[in-house]
Amino acid sequence: MKKIFLFLFLCFVSFPGFSNKGEDIGRGVTKVSTATVTKVVPNKTHLEDVVLTVMFKCPSDACAKKGIKMYMNKNPYPVKLTKKNEFVHIFKPGRFRLEFTGNDFYSASTDTINFEKGTKVFVTVEFETVQKNMTTRKPVIYLYPIETTEVNVQLDYHGDLEFTYPLYTSGGWDVKAYPDGTLEADGKQFNYLFWDGKMDQGKLQPDFTKGWVIESQHLTTFLENTLEQIGLNSKETADFITYWVPIMQQNEKNYIHFLLNENYNQVANIHVSPEPDQMLRVFMLWTKAENNMPDVLPQVFAPFERNGFTLIEWGGAEYDLHTK
């Protein structure tokens, strides 16, 4: 008897879908906050009212001091949390859309719900933290002209530059490049141009069905082989490996995905004059691989040959992949 009653109730209230993504951030892999009606039961003590119980779930159980607010049709209600991270609100029946916000969290909302009198409604809100900035680490640029050439390099980074060396000025880098790769700026010699910075990783749209999951003991060999295939030489590969392997091998397994050339433009565009005959730009995204990661297919790279004035650039970033 009771069960049937409950079931009917649920059917009655459960149009037109209770769960809704809080904010459109448009990336398949990124988690969003959700607000879901979990239970509706009749209430014999408040026959004229609706008793709403909201249960909050926050990343690392930190719901306190997050300034959580509830909006009913845009009208704010301060949320006082119990020790169990619950909040009870009693109100007159009607059609309401609930929205929940909190500092550093994506907001979560339900669709408009017809709240019937004499019911207890339970809603669960699962908050997710807003994505932090991604640090673009150590992009370095090598220039190999055929003859000694004055080169101007301008970066169009989709984030904020932090450290550059030699110093990047508003007009870009002006260097004298030698065929052996030596660069001269301000009377000093360098092997590469260095920059780093922070950007919103939401600007990247990697195809995460492609890439590799690599165990840490195979990382060096994997990078040697793959970077050679992509077209880096042994010195560039050594710079790459000695920078990344010590950081990445702290994880047992890493998921690795490369953004090459036009895909690198999602991170930064580059304008070089005179224009190089060949450009190879390699950006590695990586993240700790969990055991339940879906299978990925290896990426395939077009062969790269160094002909004429060549520019090589590599960089990378740890990607915040919210895998459950």
Place this chain on the structure above:
Amino acid sequence: MNTLIMALLVSGSFGLNTEKKEAGTLMYVPPFREGKVQTDNTLDANQAVYSFHFETLYQNKETLKSIWLKVDNCEKVKTDLDSLGNCSYTMVPGKHNFKFYADKCQVVKGEVNVNPYTRNNFDITFTDTTIVVVVCKPVIYLHPVEETPVNIKIEPKGELGFTYPTYKDGGWNVLAFPNGRIQEEGTMFNYLFWDGEMPAYKLKYDQSEGEIVSKNELTSFFIRNLGTLGFTSWEMQDFMTYWIPKMMENEYCYVHFLVNDAYEQIASVTVTPKPDHMLRVYMLWHPVKDKKAVNCTPQVFDIDYHEGFGYVEWGGSEIPIENENKKNQKPEK
């Protein structure tokens, strides 16, 4: 009388000499320190009081409950400490060797010569041996006068981690070119790379030497100092592009360089043929809260430059710093 320990007194106030250390700073405290000596004529001629205060550095900060003590070459004795980490013995005066043991901590040794009719205070600081310092990115550059086959053996004082090209049993065997290129098994490199870990308590340096550098001054600071030491501009670039992004996350950093002999506490190196000029620079650094957090004077480097086959190595570590509110419970008389 063979048994030295006659009585175990537990008392609370010893009035030890505590050197006030700057908040938020590191690191090296001599593990065994002699404190105040007071005359006490109520004692016998064959008696002296030895009072010990024990404390720990780093993560293991809770007061020790007990320690093991070895006096001269007698058996180890377990001793309970009072709530402030103190214990006290009455023993015969004279020369004694002490060894103190605590869980997961280094052994602390002390040698004393104590007069009769005295009360003597000693401070013992244990360092947690489980705390490691990550030895970051030592890279080695070779600058021979002519194309030279070179063998390099490194002996890190801790564990060797990642190496590239891969370090083998007999060391790296490479062909070094005058332009700085290094060939190993047919592949060209600009440098040899290794990293590792070592116990933090093994690092010893004089904290009063060094500099506090604000994040905006890092570039000019390194250009000045590494230039003085004799780095080439591209070696400097490798150093700076590696460290500055990490250090820039802090407003201020304390920086100390271990140069040549001092580098030996990180790793020894044997190079054949022997280079004419060797420069090894290891940077220790940690964040500090302001320009005055550590009372220190800039280091002065005295490097004689020798013509010929040059060897350059650099590395560094961010070192663990002591908690700011450490040592607030000490009895002050």
